[in-house]
Amino acid sequence: MVLNQTQGRVPIGQETRERVIAAAQELGYSPNPVAQMLARGSNRIIGFFSFEKTFPYTAADFYNPYLVGVQREAGQQGYDVILFTRNQAETPRKVYQDGMNSLRLADGVVLVGNYPDPIELQRLTKENYPFVLVGRCKIPQGEVDTVVNDHTPASYEAARYLIELNHRHLGFLADDLSLAYHQERLAGCQRAVDETPHARLTILNSQALTDSAELKTVIQENGITALIFADRSLVSTTIKLVLEMPLRIPEDLSLLFLVSNTWDLPLTRPTRVSLNRDVVGQVAVQRLVKRLEGALNEYQQTQVSCRFIVGDTTAAR
Amino acid sequence: MVLNQTQGRVPIGQETRERVIAAAQELGYSPNPVAQMLARGSNRIIGFFSFEKTFPYTAADFYNPYLVGVQREAGQQGYDVILFTRNQAETPRKVYQDGMNSLRLADGVVLVGNYPDPIELQRLTKENYPFVLVGRCKIPQGEVDTVVNDHTPASYEAARYLIELNHRHLGFLADDLSLAYHQERLAGCQRAVDETPHARLTILNSQALTDSAELKTVIQENGITALIFADRSLVSTTIKLVLEMPLRIPEDLSLLFLVSNTWDLPLTRPTRVSLNRDVVGQVAVQRLVKRLEGALNEYQQTQVSCRFIVGDTTAAR
DNA sequence: CTGAAAGCGCTTACAG
DNA sequence: CTGAAAGCGCTTACAG
Numbered sequence: 001m002v003l004n005q006t007q008g009r010v011p012i013g014q015e016t017r018e019r020v021i022a023a024a025q026e027l028g029y030s031p032n033p034v035a036q037m038l039a040r041g042s043n044r045i046i047g048f049f050s051f052e053k054t055f056p057y058t059a060a061d062f063y064n065p066y067l068v069g070v071q072r073e074a075g076q077q078g079y080d081v082i083l084f085t086r087n088q089a090e091t092p093r094k095v096y097q098d099g100m101n102s103l104r105l106a107d108g109v110v111l112v113g114n115y116p117d118p119i120e121l122q123r124l125t126k127e128n129y130p131f132v133l134v135g136r137c138k139i140p141q142g143e144v145d146t147v148v149n150d151h152t153p154a155s156y157e158a159a160r161y162l163i164e165l166n167h168r169h170l171g172f173l174a175d176d177l178s179l180a181y182h183q184e185r186l187a188g189c190q191r192a193v194d195e196t197p198h199a200r201l202t203i204l205n206s207q208a209l210t211d212s213a214e215l216k217t218v219i220q221e222n223g224i225t226a227l228i229f230a231d232r233s234l235v236s237t238t239i240k241l242v243l244e245m246p247l248r249i250p251e252d253l254s255l256l257f258l259v260s261n262t263w264d265l266p267l268t269r270p271t272r273v274s275l276n277r278d279v280v281g282q283v284a285v286q287r288l289v290k291r292l293e294g295a296l297n298e299y300q301q302t303q304v305s306c307r308f309i310v311g312d313t314t315a316a317r
Numbered sequence: 318m319v320l321n322q323t324q325g326r327v328p329i330g331q332e333t334r335e336r337v338i339a340a341a342q343e344l345g346y347s348p349n350p351v352a353q354m355l356a357r358g359s360n361r362i363i364g365f366f367s368f369e370k371t372f373p374y375t376a377a378d379f380y381n382p383y384l385v386g387v388q389r390e391a392g393q394q395g396y397d398v399i400l401f402t403r404n405q406a407e408t409p410r411k412v413y414q415d416g417m418n419s420l421r422l423a424d425g426v427v428l429v430g431n432y433p434d435p436i437e438l439q440r441l442t443k444e445n446y447p448f449v450l451v452g453r454c455k456i457p458q459g460e461v462d463t464v465v466n467d468h469t470p471a472s473y474e475a476a477r478y479l480i481e482l483n484h485r486h487l488g489f490l491a492d493d494l495s496l497a498y499h500q501e502r503l504a505g506c507q508r509a510v511d512e513t514p515h516a517r518l519t520i521l522n523s524q525a526l527t528d529s530a531e532l533k534t535v536i537q538e539n540g541i542t543a544l545i546f547a548d549r550s551l552v553s554t555t556i557k558l559v560l561e562m563p564l565r566i567p568e569d570l571s572l573l574f575l576v577s578n579t580w581d582l583p584l585t586r587p588t589r590v591s592l593n594r595d596v597v598g599q600v601a602v603q604r605l606v607k608r609l610e611g612a613l614n615e616y617q618q619t620q621v622s623c624r625f626i627v628g629d630t631t632a633a634r
Numbered sequence: 635c636t637g638a639a640a641g642c643g644c645t646t647a648c649a650g
Numbered sequence: 651c652t653g654a655a656a657g658c659g660c661t662t663a664c665a666g
Contacts, residue, residue, distance in 0.1 A: 348644070355645095357646095
C-alpha cells in the first residue's frame with residue numbers, strides 16, 4: 001500500500017511508511033508488473049495495431065504520426081503503448097492468430113491501416129474487446145468507434161486562399177467522385193467558389209491527361225489559373241505533365257494538393273493539406289480510454305479536421 | 318498443450334487435438350497472456366525507451382527509424398515491443414520512478430536518446446536488467462552493450478566519390494575535432510585523400526565563417542571545389558552563407574553532408590550520409606535477444622556503418 | 635496497524 | 651492420455 005501510493009482504507013503511519021520505503025530501497029525491490037496486472041485485472045496498456053506491415057519505409061513514415069499522437073495521449077492518461085509485432089510476417093496482418101485474439105495484453109487497441117477485415121472487426125466486437133478504428137470501414141456506424149478525417153473545412157480554407165490570391169478559375173482534378181473524401185474535397189472547394197462572384201470550378205478527370213500539350217490546352221481553354229489535385233491516383237502522372245508544360249510554377253499556374261501523400265513529389269514545399277495524423281491518433285486514444293473507463297454507452301464516428309499548409313506552389317495572380 | 322503447439326513430453330492424439338481446438342472455437346477462448354507471462358516467467362516483450370521526449374515532431378522523426386528497426390527485428394524473433402510512455406512528462410525521462418525500475422514489463426530494453434544518465438545505467442546493470450544502449454556513454458566498454466555508428470567507411474566512400482568526380486581540393490568543415498565521430502569522419506576523408514596523388518584536404522573551422530564574402534575568399538584561395546560538412550553545429554549558419562555566395566551548386570561548388578540531420582536543409586536531395594538508424598535498431602535487438610537467451614558472456618560495443626547517398630549537390634569538375 | 639488466506643489464469647511436474 | 655496440485659507474485663478483503 002505504501003509503494004502503490006494507495007490512500008486505501010487502512011491508514012498508515014509516517015514512520016511505518018518510511019520503514020517500508022527504506023526496505024524497498026535496500027533490497028532494490030520493484031514490483032513485478034505482470035503479477036500486478038494479473039491481480040488487478042487491468043494492464044494500463046493501449047495497443048497500436050496496423051493491418052499493414054510497418055516495415056516498408058513509406059508505410060512506416062505514413063503511420064508514424066498516428067503513433068506519435070497515440071503515444072502522447074496514452075502517456076498523459078497513464079497508459080503504456082504496445083506494438084504487436086510478433087509473428088506478423090504476412091500482409092494484411094491478422095488480429096486473430098490460430099483463431100485467438102492476439103491483442104489481449106492491451107486493455108484496448110487503436111487500429112490503423114487501409115483494409116481492415118470486417119470479419120476480424122466483427123469478432124472483436126462480439127468478444128466485447130475495446131477498440132477504436134482509424135479510418136472508415138464497412139461496419140455500420142453505431143456499431144464501432146471510428147476516427148476519420150473531415151476534408152471539407154480544410155478544402156474550403158484552401159480554396160478560399162486561392163480566391164484571395166485572385167484566382168477565379170480553379171481546375172479540380174479527380175477521377176472517382178464516388179469516394180467520400182473526394183466528395184468532401186469537392187464540397188469544400190465548391191462552397192468557397194459559390195461564395196465568390198465570378199469564381200468558377202471545373203472538374204477535370206483523367207481524360208484531360210493524355211499528354212502535356214493537351215493538358216495545357218484544357219487549362220487555357222478554361223482559363224484555369226490554379227490546379228487542385230484531389231485524387232491521389234492522378235497525382236504522379238499529372239504532376240509530370242504539369243512540370244513538362246512551358247509554364248512557370250507558381251507564377252503562371254498555382255498548384256494545390258488536397259491529397260495526403262505529398263512527400264514523394266518533386267516539390268520541396270507544396271501548398272497542401274495535412275491529415276493531422278497525430279491529432280487523429282490522440283483523439284482515438286481519448287475515445288478508447290473513455291470506453292475503458294466505462295464512460296461510454298454508444299459508438300460513433302469522430303471527425304478530425306485536416307490542416308491547410310501554405311507552401312511555395314501557389315502565388316497571387 | 319494443444320493450443321500452445323508444444324510438442325511436449327506428452328503425446329496427444331489427433332482426435333483429442335481436434336476436440337480441444339473445436340472447444341476453444343466454440344467458447345471463443347483465447348489465453349490470458351498476463352497469466353501466461355506470470356507462469357512462464359518470460360514475457361517475450363522488448364522495450365523501447367527514449368531518454369528524450371518523443372513528442373516534438375523533430376525528435377519523433379529522428380527516433381522513429383530506430384523504432385522501425387527494433388520492430389522489424391523483434392517481430393522476426395517473436396517479440397512484441399512496448400513503449401514506456403506512462404507518466405513521462407519531464408525531460409530527460411527517467412527509468413526509475415520513485416526509486417523503482419519501470420521497465421520490468423519488458424524482458425529487456427533498447428535505450429536511445431542523447432544524454433543517458435550514467436547513474437540509471439549503472440543501476441540497471443547492478444540489477445542485472447538486460448539492455449542495449451544505442452550510442453556512446455560514459456560507462457566503460459566491457460560493462461555495457463552499446464551499438465554505435467561507425468562514420469569512417471561511409472566518409473571514406475563519400476570522399477572517394479568526390480575524388481572520382483575530379484575534385485582534388487576538399488574543404489572539411491568542423492569545429493570540435495575532439496568528438497569521436499568528427500574524428501572518424503576526418504579519418505575516412507583523409508584516407509581517401511591520402512590514396513590520391515595531388516589530392517588535398519583543408520580543415521575549415523568557424524573562423525572561416527564570418528560572412529559570405531570571406532568564406533568565398535577562403536574557398537578560392539585554397540582552390541576548394543567541394544565542401545564537406547562534418548560538424549552539425551556549423552551547418553545551419555554555413556549553408557546560408559554558401560547559398561548567398563555567387564556560386565552555382567553543384568556546378569561551381571559541390572556540397573557533401575556527413576552530418577546526420579539534413580532534413581531541415583533548404584535542399585531537396587543533398588549528397589549525404591545516412592546513419593542507417595533502422596539497421597542500428599535491428600542490430601540492437603539482435604544483441605538484446607542473444608543476451609535474453611543467455612548466449613552472451615560479455616559486453617561489447619557493436620559498430621554499424623553509415624550509408625552513403627548520392628544526391629544532387631555534387632557534380633563532376 | 636499486522637498476518638494469514640484466497641484469488642487472478644495460466645504452466646508444469648507428478649501421480650494415475 | 652487425464653486429473654489434481656503447486657506455484658508464478660501480486661491485490662484485496664477479512665480477522666485479529
